[in-house]
Amino acid sequence: MSPRALTAMVTDRRGSALPMAMLALIVLSALILAFSALSASEPVIANNQLMVAQARAIAEAALERALWALNNPGLAGGLANPLPGAIPAPYDGSQFVAVTTGGASIGGFRVIVAGGAAPHERSITADGWAPNDSATPRAKQRITVTALQIRFLDPPAALSVRAGLELSGDSTVDARADASCGSKAGSVSLGATTVGSGTAAVYGQDGNNVKNQDTDAPQNQPESTFDALGYSNAELNMLKALARATGTYYRGAVTFDSSRRIPNGIVYVDTVSGHNIDAAGPGTTPVSDFASVSIGDEAPADPGGAFSGWLIVAGSLSISGSFQMRGLVYALGDLSHAGAGQIEGAVITRNLRAAAGGSPGATLSGAARITYGCGQARTGGGQVPGGFLIKPGTYKEQAG
């Protein structure tokens, strides 16, 4: 082919319209196919998203069902505490439990409840499916948590001091009024208990109304007496989480009085750093990091004039004035209770550091009064839940 003929063939436009149209048709066909494919996938994607959301909600339902079972051991479908050796269905994961609403099945779940690392912990594995566990396609979501029951420490006395105890003035510790949790002493101490020459009195449930007997205030008790009276770090973290949830978590030096009132519930006053005392090992937390709490007159926020709850102090606690309380005091440091206040419930001091100058770990003076009340201590005057709750930091979601 001559160069001239080649040039003429390339530049000649005659006969190009149809090929161009065919090319356009091919391009349009490709667009149509792509458009169709993309638009057809949109409902599928949205439906998958809905199924995942349904599966997740049903996994939550499984978790709630397990918590209900743990908190209702006496009911049909409940789980005994402590857990039985053979976990009954459906809590052993053997049974698919359908979840319906309005007569229509949305999905179902399988749930496994097992013992945890501690006796009061439970491990829960909850699997939720939508629309069920055999359909295709199906969505599966798994939630794992550790449930933890806030232990009531059930102290052996109205006032339990893991150090020495000193009472003076007209102060009184009295455990006679409530035997619902067994026979309790007035006070129990690791060190010596010193009762001043005034009218200070300690009464226990020892069958008489004679004050300050050894049976009223057992002293120099072995360390083992106090071993069960401490919360683990996990339990303290749980209590912190509960306090945070209600806005009653504080740190460092805190004063409750008419200008800052103490609200009902779990009140947690943490260390300055926010770390648990000696979490890194015995003696690792300096005393300067300890909390320091002072409670004065008109401190309760409750209009009834009495604080109801658990007061947990990661350090020392000083009470003065006419502070009224129903519940449990748990101090990791020392206690000073003066004035005319009254605590109905129980008081536990852990005295994690020896007091300076050999002074006692707990002192009561003035007209301070502690009256044992098991129900008040257990429930924080009706403000503290006693069932299984989700342990902070253990909630995990997994896609199936």
Add this chain to the structure above:
Amino acid sequence: MPIRLRNENGMTLAEVLAAVAVVGIGLVALASVIPLAAYGIQEGNQLSTATFLANQRMEQVRSATWTTLPAADDLGSSPSTLTAPQSGSATTFPDESPLAAPYAGYTRTVRIRDCSLAGGCSGVQDADLRQVTVTVAYAPMTGIGRTPAGATKSAVLTMLVSKR
């Protein structure tokens, strides 16, 4: 005769007409796909939005307080399947029919069943357990436009809640 076959006069018009016909076929095919594709995209959009709105409400319900100690019930329960949940005299999660803009095309309802009622919930009959159902409904589009008035589709989420 050979001269007539080689004569190209008038061929451009025929070519262009044929090309227009071919392109026309393509455009008609494309036009017929557009409503179906639009339906698919719209359906995906509406269902995704409905799922989002249902999840949003479920999170709000999940965070409601329902405790024995202290006694608190911000969850409530529905007196009937047609009624929003109530705690005392207060409606805890009122019906949203329709939702505020930009979701005016959706309605959202919460129904909370007291599991102590006959039938219970997933095998449990106890007042300390409730079943929450969140329904988000919308008017779907079909390949030929909107469905007749009253026809709706919905995203439904349900879960159990136990009293703490």
